[in-house]
Amino acid sequence: MTQTQSQATAAKPARPAPVRPAPARPVASTAPATAPLDARPFVQRLADLPGLTTGATLIGTLLLWEAAVRLLAIPSYLLPAPSAILSSFTAIGFERWMTHIWSTLRVAILGFALAIVVSVPLAMVMMRSALLSKTLYPLLVIVQSTPVVAIAPIIIVALGAGDLPRVVITTLITFFPLVVSTATGLAATPPELIELSRSLRAPAWREMTQIRLPYAVPYIFSALKISITLAVIGAVVAEFVAAEAGVGFFIQFSTSMFKLPQAWAGLIVLAAMSLTLFQLVVQVQKRVFPWSLPKSEH
Amino acid sequence: MMIQQPPAIRFDRLGQVFRTRSGQTEALRDVSFEVAHHEFLAVLGPSGCGKSTLLRMIAGLLKPTSGQVEVFGMPVTGPRDDIGIVFQKPTLLPWATVEDNVIFPVRHKTGRVSPRERERAQELLAMVGLEGFGTRLPDELSGGMQQRVGIARALHMDPDILLMDEPFSALDALTREVMGFDLLRIFAERPKTVVFITHSVSEAALLADRVLVMSGRPGSVASEHLVPVARPRGPDSMKDPALLDLTADLRDRLMTRAAA
Numbered sequence: 001m002t003q004t005q006s007q008a009t010a011a012k013p014a015r016p017a018p019v020r021p022a023p024a025r026p027v028a029s030t031a032p033a034t035a036p037l038d039a040r041p042f043v044q045r046l047a048d049l050p051g052l053t054t055g056a057t058l059i060g061t062l063l064l065w066e067a068a069v070r071l072l073a074i075p076s077y078l079l080p081a082p083s084a085i086l087s088s089f090t091a092i093g094f095e096r097w098m099t100h101i102w103s104t105l106r107v108a109i110l111g112f113a114l115a116i117v118v119s120v121p122l123a124m125v126m127m128r129s130a131l132l133s134k135t136l137y138p139l140l141v142i143v144q145s146t147p148v149v150a151i152a153p154i155i156i157v158a159l160g161a162g163d164l165p166r167v168v169i170t171t172l173i174t175f176f177p178l179v180v181s182t183a184t185g186l187a188a189t190p191p192e193l194i195e196l197s198r199s200l201r202a203p204a205w206r207e208m209t210q211i212r213l214p215y216a217v218p219y220i221f222s223a224l225k226i227s228i229t230l231a232v233i234g235a236v237v238a239e240f241v242a243a244e245a246g247v248g249f250f251i252q253f254s255t256s257m258f259k260l261p262q263a264w265a266g267l268i269v270l271a272a273m274s275l276t277l278f279q280l281v282v283q284v285q286k287r288v289f290p291w292s293l294p295k296s297e298h
Numbered sequence: 299m300m301i302q303q304p305p306a307i308r309f310d311r312l313g314q315v316f317r318t319r320s321g322q323t324e325a326l327r328d329v330s331f332e333v334a335h336h337e338f339l340a341v342l343g344p345s346g347c348g349k350s351t352l353l354r355m356i357a358g359l360l361k362p363t364s365g366q367v368e369v370f371g372m373p374v375t376g377p378r379d380d381i382g383i384v385f386q387k388p389t390l391l392p393w394a395t396v397e398d399n400v401i402f403p404v405r406h407k408t409g410r411v412s413p414r415e416r417e418r419a420q421e422l423l424a425m426v427g428l429e430g431f432g433t434r435l436p437d438e439l440s441g442g443m444q445q446r447v448g449i450a451r452a453l454h455m456d457p458d459i460l461l462m463d464e465p466f467s468a469l470d471a472l473t474r475e476v477m478g479f480d481l482l483r484i485f486a487e488r489p490k491t492v493v494f495i496t497h498s499v500s501e502a503a504l505l506a507d508r509v510l511v512m513s514g515r516p517g518s519v520a521s522e523h524l525v526p527v528a529r530p531r532g533p534d535s536m537k538d539p540a541l542l543d544l545t546a547d548l549r550d551r552l553m554t555r556a557a558a
Contacts, residue, residue, distance in 0.1 A: 192389040199357050199377040200407040210406055214393050291393045291435060 080261035089265040101269065103245040104235045107163055108277070111170020112231040119175045120220070123182035124208060133183075144176040148234065152241040166243070170234030174227040181223035185216025218292040221285045228281050232274045247273070304371030305332040306459060306491040307356055312365035313516075314351055324516035325351050329365070331510060331519055336489040340496055340506035342548060348517030349495045353461045356493065357381055369459065382452035384462040388444035390436040390451075396423065397432035400450045407455075415454075422450040425484060442473040449481075453488070462494045466501065478504055482531050499548045503541050504531060511551055521551060 062082045068074065069081040076084055126133040152169050159165035189212050197207040236248030243249040247270050254263040285292060314326040325348040333339045341349050354360040355367050358377040367374045369381070390399045398405075400419040405411050423432055426446040436444055445465055452460060466474045478501055485492065496502050502509045506525055513520040526540045535541055 190387070190389045192385040192387065193391075195354075195357075195359055196383065196385075196389075196403070197406060198359055199381065199383060200403055201377050202406045206406055206409065210402075211391075214391070217393075289393070291437065 077258065077260045080264055084261040085264045085268065088259065088261040089268075092262070092265070097269065099245055100247045100250045100266075101273065103243070103249075104232070104239065104247045104270070105273065107166045107170055107235040107238065107246070108228075108231040108273075110163065110167045111234055112174055112228055114167060114171045115175035115178055115227060115231070116224075118171065119178035120182055123179050123186060123216075124213075126179075126183050127186040127212070128204075128208075140176060140179060143172065148173045149237055149240075152237055156238075156242045161242070166235060166238035169238040169241075170231050173234035173237070174230045177223040177226045177230070178220070181219045182216055185219025186212045188219065189215040217289050221281070221289070221292060224281050224285075225278060228277045229274050232270065232277065236270065303335065304368070306335045306337070306370060307333040307493065308368040308371075309352070310365050310368070312355070312362045312367060314348065314355070314360075315363045326362075327516040327518050329518055331522070333491055333493060336491055338485065338492045338494065338505060338507045340494045340502035340509045341512060342496060342499065342502045342509055342552065343512030343517065343520075344514045344552070345497065347512045347514035349512060350463050351517070353383070353463050353493060353495060356459070357383060357461055379455065380458040382455065382457035382460045384445075384448050384452045384460065384465045386464045386467055388436070388441070388448040390444055390447055392436055394436075395432060396428065396434050396436065396439070396447050399436065399447050400454050402451060403455050419450070419454060422453055423447075425487065426450045427480060440473075442469050442477060445469065445477065446480075449484070453484075457490070459491045459493070462492065464495050464497070467497070474498075474501070479532060481505060482529075486530055499545050499552065500536070503527075503545045503548065504535060509544075509548060511548065523548065 065079075066082050069079060080088075122136070126136055148169060151172070155169055155172075156165045159168060186208075193211050193215075194207065197211055202210075235246065236251075239246040239248030240252055247266050251263045251266040251270070254260070254266060309329050309331050312326060312329045313324070316323045316325055329352070341352065343349050351360065355362055356369065356374065358374045358381075369378060390396075391402060394402065397416065397419050400422060401411050401415050404415050420429075420432060423429060426449055428443060428446055428450070431439065431443070436447065439447070445468075448465070452462075466477050469477065482505065494502070494505060503525055509523045509525060510519055511521045511523070512518065523544060525544060527535050527538050
């Protein structure tokens with residue numbers, strides 16, 4: 001069916017019998033195009049602009065911070081002024097920053113990817129077999145409840161220098177929410193669809209790929225959002241233990257040299273990195289799996 | 299039915315006992331009945347009388363504890379290709395378009411979809427009154443329209459037998475009535491053997507050739523009623539005195555059982 005055809009028929013369905021006046025969509029929240037003059041105070045209308053309140057809060061906080069540090073003469077090792085942080089940020093230079101950022105980003109993303117590659121099949125296996133689920137689950141809980149910071153040195157000794165031990169540490173810290181959420185999602189499929197699948201005598205793997213796995217997508221994405229920020233934490237923890245580059249290493253190095261404004265600059269870079277990665281996951285879900293979002297977020 | 303051929307469906311002294319954590323529950327006891335080829339049978343009864351269990355056993359999804367179920371003269375040993383199911387909830391795939399939902403059974407069973415099958419999906423969508431909605435997502439449709447997609451999905455592999463498990467119970471009263479009349483039209487166009495589970499007395503009487511009243515716990519057949527109203531039926535059939543008499547009778551029977 002061509003596009004124009006489908007639009008023409010969609011506009012005037014042959015039998016428009018049971019179309020209820022759909023009240024489901026919260027259309028009301030977006031102001032109507034022919035809105036009368038807004039009678040509310042200017043400040044309130046200003047607050048509606050996207051991002052403006054966030055921006056204002058941020059700028060206000062920074063100004064307050066700067067003023068407090070200057071007026072109260074707070075020493076920079078306690079709390080450096082935003083201006084001091086900014087000047088040490090620019091002093092580092094683009095190339096040095098890129099080296100550190102790339103080092104941390106590489107480990108975080110590789111560890112995150114490895115966690116996905118391990119967790120999703122693991123969740124599928126646990127879903128299919130009650131026995132495996134019973135055996136593996138306690139093991140996973142044990143791994144999860146052991147503080148990764150404590151195992152990190154052991155892993156570094158075992159796996160040597162290079163990215164590998166750091167990637168493994170990152171994976172260890174990220175994979176648990178993924179396994180649990182994916183397994184929950186795979187089991188949350190409507191029983192009717194599983195009966196439909198069984199009544200069609202479809203192969204079990206197709207029940208997994210065509211029904212269960214897509215149904216788990218919203219669950220997987222909730223976990224991915226948690227895991228991606230955990231991945232940055234994992235990479236930093238690994239750098240604290242052993243590294244010669246990376247934003248975490250940079251922060252530790254700066255603190256040991258008592259260059260606190262510089263450490264704060266690293267901290268802000270790290271936060272920005274986390275936020276960007278998180279937004280990346282949010283955008284992937286929005287673009288690739290829009291149906292998996294709650295209706296209000298379309 | 300004078301023709302010498304096995305009935306489409308035959309229940310022979312069937313019993314079903316479920317083992318639960320708190321012991322055993324007898325869901326069905328000594329259920330025997332037949333459904334003729336292209337007959338529309340409505341099964342009426344209180345909730346929890348094992349109506350849905352009957353459907354599962356015809357579909358081969360559940361093995362009876364005693365007795366047996368035959369479909370076209372052969373004992374049911376597992377799921378068969380010539381049976382379609384419409385569930386209480388539409389349970390469409392939220393990520394797939396309406397058309398992809400209709401062809402889902404073929405794609406799920408064989409892994410392939412031919413252009414001919416897409417054409418068939420379009421025809422079926424037109425038949426259930428959803429022409430032009432093929433590219434929409436289920437989310438964009440009302441509950442009644444979603445259930446129409448569910449019916450088109452069940453008809454797509456052209457089954458001989460259609461099992462419908464309270465398909466309209468989640469819809470509002472008006473939509474439900476419209477859907478009933480549409481179902482009459484659909485089955486006039488493409489006769490099928492239908493087993494239709496419902497707890498609406500008027501729905502059962504309007505749609506069915508025969509109504510089976512079940513009693514609850516353990517479920518068994520309490521009475522059987524031919525619907526003495528000629529086809530084609532339509533909104534006027536609702537005023538037919540014979541149909542009104544039958545609905546009153548059915549309602550009385552259900553009431554006394556519910557009160558007992």
